Amino acid sequence: SQTIHQWPATLVQPVGSPLSLECTVEGTSNPNLYWYRQAAGRGLQLLFYSVGIGQISSEVPQNLSASRPQDRQFILSSKKLLLSDSGFYLCAWSPRGRENIQYFGAGTRLSVL
């Protein structure tokens, strides 16, 4: 069966520090991968999605970037965090060719102080 791992679960970082959140998927190949941010426990904002290694599409211009160095690895990064980067970050994957259901990781709670 397929599983998605996301870490760390919580993170507290000072303003101006770098960020690296990692997401990996097991039990499948060539997945579509997604990064979302959920602010104030409500709406979901799609940040990035990827359909293959090195292929990243950005939905919202911002202080963050994403990379996909391996087929089942998706990384969310920032060189310098802002206060407004605080939130709940969710990674998700969907099967290639049947892109109907997205499966989510447990999320990372990021607090920028």
Add this chain to the structure above:
Amino acid sequence: AQSVAQPEDQVNVAEGNPLTVKCTYSVSGNPYLFWYVQYPNRGLQFLLKYITGDNLVKGSYGFEAEFNKSQTSFHLKKPSALVSDSALYFCAVRDMTTDSWGKLQFGSGTQVVVTP
């Protein structure tokens, strides 16, 4: 562009009573619709989807949803709510533009509170 709307920020229901969470959609063409549930500090869990076929879709944990094309609605329902159903519920529609690669447009979410 595809979109969904969840008109209620919160729904309160007593345990054992029927639960309905509302969702309306706006799409060009046939919609692919989904419901997800999120428990506190957790990721989203898939509940059910409508792609085609019967208008009444059954999903996980006793939930079902009714697709109504004339009213452009996809309401989530449960005949008898449990306290453990208290969570945040999201309706979503698949973005059907050619280069969307299965992106979903999520609603703003509805908080369900089930009281004992």
